[in-house]
Amino acid sequence: MKLKEKLIELLLQLFTSVTIFTTIGIIVVLLFESISFFSNVSIIEFFTSTKWTPLFSEKHFGILALASGTILTSLIAIGIALPVGLTIAIYLNMYASKSFRKLIKPFLEILAAIPTVVYGFFALAFVTPVLQEIYPNLETFNSLSAGIVMGIMIIPFISSLSEDALYAVPKSLKEAAFGMGSTRFQTAFKVMVPAASSGIVISVILAISRAIGETMIVAIAAGQQPQFTLNPTIPVQTITSYIVQVSMGDAPQGSLEYQTIFAAGLTLFVFTFLLNSFSFYVKKKYQEKYE
């Protein structure tokens, strides 16, 4: 009997360790391949050059061209998702009736459940043509519509997590604010949102993290042209869509083109790792405030 218990415990530990080893494995592979990449390409060129042309005969390896695409689409996405998501969270928490809240929350979750390839197609086939009606110079592939649609996709991250954060604010604070003669609006923005700020910041960081890592929407709708630009109307390429492009092509294993995937992947990993660490820090530092 005791042996059986021990065996079960061991099995559970084994499964848990799988996640840890996977993470370590990924980091090791990324690092190794990146090291051999950087033995061929100067790290200074990697961070300063604004051209990314590893697949052409005249090769440039400036990650800024890809990073700008990633940052631009993510900024547009968060520019959409933050105001909309936060408004939804505040509405659900402060204004909506219990029954309406129960009804609407599953619908929001559905937004996150739609396959991203559908979003990508939606951006290319619907949003871009609509935007072109308003602004005819918009190119077929552009970061604007990819960013907007990505923003719609990450709304539930912000609305749901921010609503949880607002819900966790002690009821007594809401009562204090109302008792002072605050309107709902004042209560929401002067008391509730500041009190829930750590949770809201975390929700935004997770949403940005998700946007930076998002691949399908940008690969379909933003184009495949690495450009160091902040112009949202022209085609760009993000780090993720570059990786897709090369992975699907026929870059021979061990070649420099092949190694660029890992250098780009490592950059992406550093981005999201920093963001997640920051959200972890915010959580630790500010969360126990109202005990």
Add this chain to the structure above:
Amino acid sequence: MTDHVKDKELKLPKISAEDVNVFYGDFQAIKNISMDINSNTVTAFIGPSGCGKSTFLRLFNRMNDYVEGFRMEGKIKIDDNNIYKKKVHVEELRKKVGMVFQKPNPFPKSIYENVAYGLKIQGISNKKIIDERVETALKQADLWKEAKDNLNKSALALSGGQQQRLCIARTLAVEPSIILMDEPTSALDPISTTRIEELIFELKSNYTIVIVTHNMQQAGRISDNTGFFYLGELIEYKNTKDLFTNPKNTKTENYISGRFG
């Protein structure tokens, strides 16, 4: 103004409840209560848990409006105006009728910002005026000496008793005429409780205070009039000394003698 009119105004109750019934869904929390509360008095509501005393108190600043299924019949008049009329501006009402809660609930802001909050949401932005009112309110709430050098410190760093005095200061800063207190000392130690009780006694000259308390000694110490609530009814309501020494109703007598509660 003639003396006659003046007299009449003085005699007008500050708060007047007429045939008030309160329901939460099917449950009747308040049963046909009428009562008058005069200006510049301290009125205590006592009674066992769930007797409706807090619910009744919260009618005076319409804090029950947010409770799901809340329904009220009857009238609550403050300065002879029914506060449950349709066109009443609830936010304006709450500036006149301040509230201090059971658990100290300062905002997670600085001491200064807590007291200034009510002024700022009223659109007062003149720093000199706000500074003055913050100082006055903190002095009135007997917190100025402890707080004057720490105005920018987080209110959450204060002790429980200090936090509660801060909440009183925050309420006083908007210059209400009525202060409702819902068991304001139940979460505090005896020394902090004494300070708050002394404070309530001082505030009486300028404010009308209604306090819900579990503590009968407290009601006896600080209030002019006391109402005893039981199962949603106002069983007995009169001069505090009278109620404690000469209760007319056996339920009141049983409660104040500690036979139940």
